[in-house]
Amino acid sequence: MSVRDVRVIPHWIDGAEYPSASGRTAPVFNPATGQVTAHVALADQAEIDAAIASARAGFETWSGYSIARRQAVVFAFRELLNARKRELAEIITSEHGKVVSDAMGEILRGQEVVELACGFPHLIKGAYSENVSTGIDVYSTKQPLGVVGIISPFNFPAMVPMWFFPIAIAAGNAVVLKPSEKDPSAALWLAALWKEAGLPDGVFTVLQGDKAAVDGLLESPVVESISFVGSTPIAEYIYETAAQHGKRVQALGGAKNHMLVLPDADLDLVADSAVNAGYGAAGERCMAISVVLAVEPVADELIGKITDRIARLRIGNGAAGLEPDGVEPDMGPLITGIHRSKVAEYVDIAEADGAEVVVDGRGFQVDGHQDGFFFGPTLLDRVPTTSRASTEEIFGPVLSVVRVASYDEGLELINSGRFGNGTAIFTNDGGAARRFQNEVHVGMIGINVPIPVPVAYHSFGGWKKSLFGDAKAYGVHGFDFFTREKAITSRWLDPASHGGINLGFPQNN
Numbered sequence: 001m002s003v004r005d006v007r008v009i010p011h012w013i014d015g016a017e018y019p020s021a022s023g024r025t026a027p028v029f030n031p032a033t034g035q036v037t038a039h040v041a042l043a044d045q046a047e048i049d050a051a052i053a054s055a056r057a058g059f060e061t062w063s064g065y066s067i068a069r070r071q072a073v074v075f076a077f078r079e080l081l082n083a084r085k086r087e088l089a090e091i092i093t094s095e096h097g098k099v100v101s102d103a104m105g106e107i108l109r110g111q112e113v114v115e116l117a118c119g120f121p122h123l124i125k126g127a128y129s130e131n132v133s134t135g136i137d138v139y140s141t142k143q144p145l146g147v148v149g150i151i152s153p154f155n156f157p158a159m160v161p162m163w164f165f166p167i168a169i170a171a172g173n174a175v176v177l178k179p180s181e182k183d184p185s186a187a188l189w190l191a192a193l194w195k196e197a198g199l200p201d202g203v204f205t206v207l208q209g210d211k212a213a214v215d216g217l218l219e220s221p222v223v224e225s226i227s228f229v230g231s232t233p234i235a236e237y238i239y240e241t242a243a244q245h246g247k248r249v250q251a252l253g254g255a256k257n258h259m260l261v262l263p264d265a266d267l268d269l270v271a272d273s274a275v276n277a278g279y280g281a282a283g284e285r286c287m288a289i290s291v292v293l294a295v296e297p298v299a300d301e302l303i304g305k306i307t308d309r310i311a312r313l314r315i316g317n318g319a320a321g322l323e324p325d326g327v328e329p330d331m332g333p334l335i336t337g338i339h340r341s342k343v344a345e346y347v348d349i350a351e352a353d354g355a356e357v358v359v360d361g362r363g364f365q366v367d368g369h370q371d372g373f374f375f376g377p378t379l380l381d382r383v384p385t386t387s388r389a390s391t392e393e394i395f396g397p398v399l400s401v402v403r404v405a406s407y408d409e410g411l412e413l414i415n416s417g418r419f420g421n422g423t424a425i426f427t428n429d430g431g432a433a434r435r436f437q438n439e440v441h442v443g444m445i446g447i448n449v450p451i452p453v454p455v456a457y458h459s460f461g462g463w464k465k466s467l468f469g470d471a472k473a474y475g476v477h478g479f480d481f482f483t484r485e486k487a488i489t490s491r492w493l494d495p496a497s498h499g500g501i502n503l504g505f506p507q508n509n
């Protein structure tokens, strides 16, 4: 099929779809069928410039709106999203492959941030100190930055942008979103929804593209900040390049998340949690559990329980109703054929390094979907801790069991890793859990909770190679990131008072 036969997914500039004239596109697949369903525009410099210029004009309008008017728009967006989220979920499934109920889950977690943003006046109000010195008051205000850039990964095409844009927009900024070229349609749907909610044109722009679009945002003097989520090497590049261009930057990177299982844990809860967190969204989550650190003697029993559960998993086309029996499967395909090969390579590496392949998902096929990018749930045992399968992010439905002798050995393995995104401990010992939360070098910790994604009014972010920059996503960090504070010191003379010449440094009295 040639590019001419399929739709070219456009940008969204000046409040409308904006067809690309760059002549460059990338294919977009339905991962369940392996078919190319569209091509997405890849911006050239003229389109990057048009997007940024429109956002700049949008900012001029929007930042002049009163808080009450801005709040009404954000609230309307929340209402529309809540009413129509099923449409968005189906779009996500058709380009990402995750099952529709899981796509609904990611939208709901994004919607939480929209709901937080509805209360933004409380979070951007400054502070006031009266009479700090005789006749002098000091107050601070929080002002928007201007045009802000968001660059998002393929695995959460709605939720990750929603970690940032509701807060950025509520605070008075104009957003240029560069979605992943693998699943670009969710961003366009969200842009049309903003328009319907009454957002002025130019305040939410979608710039489709690849590295050229990203570099255009990084290098533009008009773009004040960059919020990035993606793999660690690119996060590092974004952090350094944005900083070189004088921008505020937060860059969230990859992960390798461990679940530490103490011998006193409820092993049925552990097995359910490991399967849910290891195979949900086919493991394409930055908070997926990748390694189960089983403190002996529990490993054999736990592996038995996980294996039983894997046997009951249904893998298929995540679009509800498309399975022959109309029942939604538990797990869909991976994002691309290339990514599937990479995941298979990690299983090969583990095996070559001496791991036992307990359940093998390589070569897995779904009837009627032979061209889909499916990979079966895979369970590895006795994976050497030095194997690349133990240390690198796999981002697929591969769960590794590493047997350890003690809590201390497990903790040391977690803390020696490059990443520090999420982790979990499973135990009934409160003292051990408390020690763990204190001693582990990871940003988000679950205690008998496998995927500890914080609620919207806390903040999301890891440590070490999982986050570059000081600001996490959403919560109070989000409002701080998307605003700039001013402190004003004012004196209104009492009609009876007067000043006088004094060249000394101002002192309070």
Ligand code: NAD
Pocket (backbone or CB within 6 Å): 151, 152, 153, 154, 155, 156, 160, 178, 179, 180, 181, 209, 210, 211, 214, 215, 229, 230, 231, 232, 234, 235, 252, 253, 254, 255, 285, 286, 393, 395, 421, 462, 466
């Ligand atoms: P990716 O790094 O390949 O792409 C992310 C974004 O960067 C995309 O918009 C892409 O177009 C752009 N990009 C890719 N290569 C680039 C380059 N050379 N120069 C400039 N821009 C470039 O990531 P992905 O495969 O889309 O997403 C999966 C990764 O994201 C995983 O590593 C996952 O752990 C990570 N992730 C992290 C979090 C988190 O919160 N820490 C959340 C979700 C995903």
